[in-house]
Amino acid sequence: MTAPRAEPMIAPMLQVENLSKRFGGIVATDDLSLTVAKGELHAVIGPNGAGKTTLIAQLSGQLTPDEGRIRFDGQDITALPMYRRSALGLARSFQITSLFLDLSVLDNVALAVQAHAGHSFRFWRDARSEPGLRDPARAALDRVGLGSRAELPASLLSHGEHRQLELAMALAGSPRMLLLDEPMAGLGPEESVRMVEMLRALKQELTILLVEHDMEAVFALADRVTVLVYGRVIASGTPDAIRADAAVREAYLGEAEGAAHG
Amino acid sequence: MTGWFSARNIAIVALVAVLLLLPVYIELGGNRFLLSLFTRIVILALAAVSLNLILGYGGMMSFGHAAYLGIGGYAVGMLAKEGIVSGFVQWPVALGASALFALVIGALSLRTRGVYFIMITLAFAQMAYYVAGGIARYGGDDGLTVNQRSQFVPPVDLTNKVQFYYICVALLLASVFLVWRLINSRFGMVIQGARSNETRMRAIGFPTYRYKLTCFVIAGTMCGLAGALLANHTDFVSPSMMYWTRSGDLIIMVVLGGMGSLFGPVFGAMALLVFEEMLPFIIKVVATPLFGPTAARASEYWQILMGPLLLLVVLFARGGIDGLLRKLDRRERP
Numbered sequence: 001m002t003a004p005r006a007e008p009m010i011a012p013m014l015q016v017e018n019l020s021k022r023f024g025g026i027v028a029t030d031d032l033s034l035t036v037a038k039g040e041l042h043a044v045i046g047p048n049g050a051g052k053t054t055l056i057a058q059l060s061g062q063l064t065p066d067e068g069r070i071r072f073d074g075q076d077i078t079a080l081p082m083y084r085r086s087a088l089g090l091a092r093s094f095q096i097t098s099l100f101l102d103l104s105v106l107d108n109v110a111l112a113v114q115a116h117a118g119h120s121f122r123f124w125r126d127a128r129s130e131p132g133l134r135d136p137a138r139a140a141l142d143r144v145g146l147g148s149r150a151e152l153p154a155s156l157l158s159h160g161e162h163r164q165l166e167l168a169m170a171l172a173g174s175p176r177m178l179l180l181d182e183p184m185a186g187l188g189p190e191e192s193v194r195m196v197e198m199l200r201a202l203k204q205e206l207t208i209l210l211v212e213h214d215m216e217a218v219f220a221l222a223d224r225v226t227v228l229v230y231g232r233v234i235a236s237g238t239p240d241a242i243r244a245d246a247a248v249r250e251a252y253l254g255e256a257e258g259a260a261h262g
Numbered sequence: 263m264t265g266w267f268s269a270r271n272i273a274i275v276a277l278v279a280v281l282l283l284l285p286v287y288i289e290l291g292g293n294r295f296l297l298s299l300f301t302r303i304v305i306l307a308l309a310a311v312s313l314n315l316i317l318g319y320g321g322m323m324s325f326g327h328a329a330y331l332g333i334g335g336y337a338v339g340m341l342a343k344e345g346i347v348s349g350f351v352q353w354p355v356a357l358g359a360s361a362l363f364a365l366v367i368g369a370l371s372l373r374t375r376g377v378y379f380i381m382i383t384l385a386f387a388q389m390a391y392y393v394a395g396g397i398a399r400y401g402g403d404d405g406l407t408v409n410q411r412s413q414f415v416p417p418v419d420l421t422n423k424v425q426f427y428y429i430c431v432a433l434l435l436a437s438v439f440l441v442w443r444l445i446n447s448r449f450g451m452v453i454q455g456a457r458s459n460e461t462r463m464r465a466i467g468f469p470t471y472r473y474k475l476t477c478f479v480i481a482g483t484m485c486g487l488a489g490a491l492l493a494n495h496t497d498f499v500s501p502s503m504m505y506w507t508r509s510g511d512l513i514i515m516v517v518l519g520g521m522g523s524l525f526g527p528v529f530g531a532m533a534l535l536v537f538e539e540m541l542p543f544i545i546k547v548v549a550t551p552l553f554g555p556t557a558a559r560a561s562e563y564w565q566i567l568m569g570p571l572l573l574l575v576v577l578f579a580r581g582g583i584d585g586l587l588r589k590l591d592r593r594e595r596p
Contacts, residue, residue, distance in 0.1 A: 060465060086467030094465070100458035111455045115467035120448040121476070127448045169466060 011074055013038045013177050013207040014059070014090075019068035021054055021231075028054040029065065030231040036177075036224075041199070041208045043218045046228035047251075052211040053095055055228070056181045059209070060092040061085045073176065086115065091175035095182045095211075097162040099154045105165060106150040109137035112172035140168040144198060160191035167198065177207040184214040196220060219243070227251070269590040274525050277532070281431050285424045297423055298495075303535045304430040305491045310515040310527035311437050312484035317513070318522035319445050320477050321457030325380045326367070326387025327512050330360045330482045332394060332504030334489020339406045339499035343399075349412030349420075353490050360486025361479050363390070368478035372471060387504055394501040405500025408493055420494050430491055434528065437484055442524055444480070453477050518575055520584025529583040541567055 014036040021029040028051045036042040046052055057063040059070060061082035070078045077085050086092075100108050110133045114120060117132065127133060141147050144164040149157060157165060163183055170178055183199070184192050196217050202208065203221065212218050218225060219239045226236040227248050235245045242248055284292075284300050309331055316322040337356035346352065363386075371382040395403045411420040420426045444450050455463045456470045463470045493499045502508070511534065519530025541564035579586055 062461070062465070081469070082464045083467045083469050086465065092465055094462070098459060098462045098465075100455055100462065102458050103454065107451070111451055111463075112466045114448055114451060115463075120452045120468070120473065122448040123450075124443050124447055126446045127451045128446060130448075133448075173467065 011038070012036060012071075013040070013073055014209065015071040016059070017069045017071075019055075019058060019065050019070065021051075021058060021063065021065050028231050029058065032068070032228070032231065032233055034226055034233065034236070036207060036209055038207055040223045041203045041210060041221055043210045043212060043222035043225045044228060045212065045215070045218055045225060049230075050228040051231035052228060053181060054231070056092065056095075056179050056209075056211055059179055060090065083115075086173065086175075089173075089176035090179065091170040091173055091177070092179040093166040093170045093181060093183060095185060097159070097166060099162060099165060099169075101153070101155040103154060104150070105146060105152050105154050105157065106134065106137055106141065108154050108165060109140050109168050109172045110134055112169040113137050113140075116173040136174075137172060140172040141165075143171060144168040145194070160187050160194075163187060163191070163195065164198075167195075171202075175206065177209070178202070180208060180210045180212075182212055183210070184212060184217055192217065268587075270584065270587040273529075273587050277525065277528060278435070281434075285427060297427055299535065299539060301423070301427045301430055301495050302492075303532050304427070304434050305488050305495060306512070306515065306535065307528040307531035308430070308434045308437050308491070309485045309488035310512050310519070310531045311434070311441060312481045312488065313512045314516045314519075314521065314523075314527040315441050315444065315484070316478055316481040317516055318520075318526070319441075319450065319457065320453045320474060322372070322474065322478065323380050324371075324383040324478075324481075325506065325509050325513070326383035326385075326390075327481075327485055328504050328506070328508035329363065329367075329387035329390045330485035331489040331492060331508065332390055332499070332501065333360045333363055334486035334491075335493035335499040335503050336394060336400070336406075336489075337486075338412060338490045338493040339408045340400055342408050342410055342412075343406060347410045347413045349414045349418075352412045353487070356490040357483050357486050360489065361483040364479045364482025365475070368475045368482070372474050372478065384506055384509070387509055388506060391501050391504040391506075394504065401500070403501060405498055405502070408497045408499060411494045411497070412490070426494065430495075433487065433491070437487075438524060438528065440484075449473065449476070514572060518572070518582050520582035523581075523584035526582055526584040533583060537568070537571075538564070 012035045016032060016034040019029050019032040020027070032055065044052055044055065054063065058065045061077070061080060065078065068078070069076060072085065072088060072090055075088070077088065077090070100111065103111070110127070113133050113136045114127070138147065138150065141150055144167050146161060146164050146168060149161065154165065167183065184195055187195060192214065199208070199210070199221055210218070210222065222239055224237065225239055225242040227234050227242060229251050234251055235242055235248045237245070281300070281304065285297060288294055288297050309327070313324065313327045316324055334356040337359050338352045341347070341352045341355060367383060367386045371379050371386070374382060394400070400406045414420070418425070420429070445454065452463070452468055452470070452473045455468070456474055460470055489503070492503065515530035515534050516527050517530070518533055519528065520526030542562065545564055545567070575582060581588065
């Protein structure tokens with residue numbers, strides 16, 4: 001009987017190994033490896049075109065990587081389609097607001113609940129009067145502060161409210177992990193503060209991978225930060241370590257200075 | 263709840279009342295031709311309701327929906343020709359053949375989007391059209407006379423025109439009811455979600471393809487029923503039942519009545535067909551004092567007016583007849 005290895009063996013929630021994705025001659029993801037521990041809020045930052053959204057698309061299953069492997073809670077999900085990943089508890093919010101604009105706010109969230117409530121080959125019963133769908137949807141809306149807007153068509157909400165609705169939909173399936181693609185994008189200062197507060201609360205219960213441009217938010221929230229440049233990881237560590245990292249400063253944070261030199 | 267007394271609901275009640283009371287009116291001395299016209303309206307309305315399920319609610323722009331009219335019709339016609347006249351055989355075969363055809367077309371076409379989807383559904387329907395035109399045994403291009411209507415057990419007699427009309431109305435109302443249940447069920451929510459934003463549907467965990475395919479098959483089956491009725495109504499089936507212009511007519515009915523509204527296609531079917539009947543007459547009456555006898559010839563080209571009218575509906579009355587009724591309701595509210 002050999003003693004178990006002495007390293008801490010908390011299984012990671014998400015493990016990405018040597019991921020690569022090319023579009024023609026452009027390498028959008030270049031041999032990328034990344035580990036997100038359970039309960040961690042892991043931020044991915046990088047300049048425009050660093051391949052952040054491509055990464056999220058591959059993690060959520062919207063794109064298939066050319067090479068590499070993705071494990072979610074120990075299970076290889078590289079080849080699973082989007083809906084299967086979602087069913088396993090990996091939820092995604094979209095950078096560009098992607099809602100059902102002609103349905104009501106509550107319908108939007110109820111659909112997200114329904115997605116996790118078994119198959120939907122139920123042809124007769126009125127879905128809008130099923131407490132099993134409506135109650136969790138209302139709860140998710142209340143959680144993001146949209147409870148009073150439930151009956152409105154989603155098209156009538158403001159941009160900030162759309163982001164909140166996005167989040168409510170991601171939460172509705174009781175996921176174990178959230179992939180958030182720039183939840184702060186386009187938010188006013190006040191809305192941003194509210195969003196940061198909301199994410200801070202969510203972080204207590206969920207594992208989160210956050211792609212975000214708003215540096216203030218990233219350094220306020222993240223347990224770990226990974227920096228992408230041209231699809232490659234150039235640094236990964238705690239916010240403090242990232243801030244101090246020379247390569248990051250040069251390639252990214254100091255990009256404005258670099259431009260001035262050039 | 264004042265909601266029940268909306269212009270929309272009043273119009274629907276009036277529509278159903280007209281459909282139900284029409285034979286009474288004819289019995290009291292109305293024009294007998296109206297019964298035949300309305301039987302046709304009701305049957306094509308059933309087809310339009312089925313198209314509305316995939317087009318209006320599901321956002322699937324099928325340009326080959328008339329194929330199911332033909333398949334349902336030919337199932338009845340071909341079986342009758344072979345001496346099998348029992349409706350209990352004919353109608354299930356009509357529905358089954360339509361369902362199977364929809365399954366095959368849907369399985370292939372639903373993998374594509376936009377224009378490709380439209381073209382594939384159109385191509386399959388045209389294929390069915392040419393196949394039907396090529397089978398000499400069943401009349402080829404000339405079509406096939408159905409010598410005997412579908413036989414059911416005694417009190418049911420399809421040769422009784424009034425009875426047949428009521429059967430068609432009952433099936434139409436049943437199909438509207440079915441669509442109403444469907445679109446509000448979990449299944450219907452998935453279908454409407456996929457129309458609204460399919461990428462998002464997949465992202466939140468729905469395998470949309472299989473739901474859309476199921477919906478496509480349900481709609482095709484319903485339209486197959488309309489085809490079986492049509493064959494019994496006209497006592498005749500021909501490839502032209504499936505021609506692409508017929509598919510276009512069905513789309514026009516749905517758009518004219520209001521896509522994604524429950525009774526819209528019924529209004530649309532009625533408006534289009536009544537209009538088709540009346541337009542030549544109107545042109546004649548209006549144009550004769552102005553142009554003399556040439557007006558009679560002009561009335562043959564009534565479609566020249568149909569086109570611009572449709573254009574006006576698409577440009578200024580989005581949502582069709584149903585949209586107009588809803589606009590009325592909004593204006594009435596204080």
